[in-house]
Amino acid sequence: MGKSTVWTDKEILEAISGSNQINEAIRQLYEGYYGVLENYILQNSGNEADAADTIQETMLVFLNLVETNRFRGDSSINSVLYGINRNIWLTTLRKRKSTLNRDQLYSKQQERExxxxxxxxxxxxxxxxxxxxxxxxxxxxxxxxxxxxxxxxxxxxxxxxxxxxxxxxxxxxxxxxxxxxxxxxxxxxxxxxxxxxxxxxxx
Amino acid sequence: MENKYDDRFLLNYLDGTLDSSEKQLLEQELEKSQAIRERLELMRFTIRAIKFKGYKSSVNEIQHDFLQHRIENKSFTSVSTPKLEGKVRPMQFWIKIAASLLFLCSLGYVLWLFQADGEQLYKNNFISYEIALERGAGSQESQLESLYINGEFKQMFQVSAEKTLEEFDAFELLLLATAALELNDPEEAMRYLQKIDSDNTDNQTDDYQDEADFFMAMAYLKQGAYEQALRLVQKMRSEEQHKYHSNFSWTEEWSIRLQHML
Incomplete structure (x- = not known):
């Protein structure tokens, strides 16, 4: 798997589960999904720094999901990362007691956690x-x-x-x-x- | 805890170094002993935490590199500060667009001002004189007035041919002047209008002065006498009580001024 190529979901999961080329797999996640995850934060009251913090945590949670065999590729990596990212960001907003954002976002999205x-x-x-x-x-x-x-x-x-x-x-x-x-x-x-x-x- | 299944044993199980029989024995024991099960789970959880720490270092480092790389890629653009790039470039872009539009609008406007000669301004601003309704209630309708109302403009001059200007009152002079304008004869119109103006000056009156101002301005425009027309337009626009105060816009005033300068 060359560094310049785009890995499939299966290749990424194998690299993480097999504990070989983990760093390269994480790089693939960043290159493939950082933009869309950042965009979600920016469109929901966050800034670039919020996005960086949230995405970092998202990646860790995703790695743990794979590590604990809770993610076996039934859904796409994209949708799982998006769900984690959204969940973490909503939690962050709740902690900040940003009532407006929380109410708006939670009312629409809570049921999707x-x-x-x-x-x-x-x-x-x-x-x-x-x-x-x-x-x-x-x-x-x-x-x-x-x-x-x-x-x-x-x-x-x-x-x-x-x-x-x-x-x-x-x-x-x-x-x-x-x-x-x-x-x-x-x-x-x-x-x-x-x-x-x-x-x-x-x- | 059962001595046989101590931490070493459990750790070997988690590390995958037990042989199959030992592994089977432990798994049977796990079914029965909650204490061993809890100890094993705590150990498993701790190992995951150690791995998680490794993931965290890797993710931290990779994210740093990723963002740095993204910033470096952005720096190839003309703006050196990547964070500002997204804000500055659109601003410059829109400023250029706005400047271009402003320039085109200004150019178009100037062209319009130059092409709007006296004839054009006359067509745009001329309105026929309407005799006020209340006038008929207190005075008998004159022959000239009847002819004017019926649009018989030529006949108005035929019936008044024998009369001198001094024989008409201000209202009749105004009707004759506007009739002349309706017949595209601004020179003739000026004779009557100037008479109204001079009579008012001499007698310190203002009978139909507002109407005289307006129709004189129209007659001057029709003749291309921009200086005189400009003077009257400025007068009308400067006097808020003037009946024709709003009949000329400031752009039209500027247009007349430009025509005068040419």
């Missing part, structure tokens, strides 16, 4: 809190977990790259880091409740 997107938004809130705890881990832990779970490197590759004696040492370290992170989550009542709540929606 997709339940899966609401679940994902709740999950994203939980992720954000876990990320703040993740930042409290040591640098080695953060790097190890990132390389394994996001970059999809094998323990052998990580051991070689990060200077662990062998992959078993790296594996043990990863377990230790995960336990530390989970202990922090369990020690945070608000986060723990939020996660349990989000999981209550789960599969």
């Amino acid at each position: 997709e339940p899966d997107i609401s679940k994902t938004l709740e999950e994203v809130e939980g992720y954000q809190l876990i990320m703040s705890l993740f930042e409290k881990l040591g640098k080695k832990c953060r790097q190890l977990l990132h390389l394994f779970y996001y970059e999809n490197l094998s323990m052998k590759e990580i051991a070689a790259q990060e200077g662990y004696t062998n992959d078993q040492i790296a594996r043990n370290t990863k377990l230790k880091c995960m336990k530390e992170l989970m202990n922090q989550i369990e020690g945070n009542k608000h986060l723990n409740d939020l996660v349990k709540n989000a999981l209550g929606y789960g599969k």
Whole structure:
């Protein structure tokens, strides 16, 4: 899949699900859909900065939908992104207590909100809190977990790259880091409740 | 929690490193134990959060590059500040359009002013004199008046041929003047109108002076005497109480002025 070509929905989903070429898939999403998503925000009381913030969140929610197998390509990427974008922007307007915009938009569009997107938004809130705890881990832990779970490197590759004696040492370290992170989550009542709540929606 | 299914075991399950029998055993246990199920879900959720952090960094970086690239592409246009481009270019465009239209309108207007000669202005502004209805109630209708009402303009001059100007009153002079204009004879009309004007000046009266002003202006225009016509048009336009105050527009005044300057 060359960088200059336009990917199909299937190719984008495969790239995200397979965790290969994720960055290229995200680039494809931006090139293909940023304009239409931005246009929605601009036409509904938002400015370019609002659009940038909302679209960034839209992309993250979409990636999470794919990651959690809630989006399998039944609808087009375009319509799903549009729905997420609209949902996030409506929530933003509601938070701003922009009564006029909220009333106008909600009265017309509230019934069109997709339940899966609401679940994902709740999950994203939980992720954000876990990320703040993740930042409290040591640098080695953060790097190890990132390389394994996001970059999809094998323990052998990580051991070689990060200077662990062998992959078993790296594996043990990863377990230790995960336990530390989970202990922090369990020690945070608000986060723990939020996660349990989000999981209550789960599969 | 059951010791066998500790965090290491659960993590290996999520990482996909358990063999099939271990995996099957755990899945059977998950059916029975809520505690293991909850622990596993929390672990899964945490891994997703770690991935999400990676996505966030990537999305952040890609969006930055994407927007930067978009701005750079815009900078190839003539306007250097991309954010302003969308606003400045249309403004310049519309200013040019407006200037072009203004220029064309001005040009057309000037051409119209120049082509509107005395004959044209006369045609556009001439109105026949209408005898006021209330006049008939208090005075007997004269022969000239009857002929004028019936449009017998030539006969008006035939019946008055023997008379001198001094023998007509102001009203009769006005009827004869307008009859002359109806017959396209502005020189003849001027004789009667100037008599009204001079009589009013001499006697310090203003009998039919407004009508005299208007029809003199028309007669001058018909003759191409723009200076005199302009003087009268300016007088009518400057006097709000003048009966013919609104009969000439400022554009027509300018047109006469231009014709006078040529």
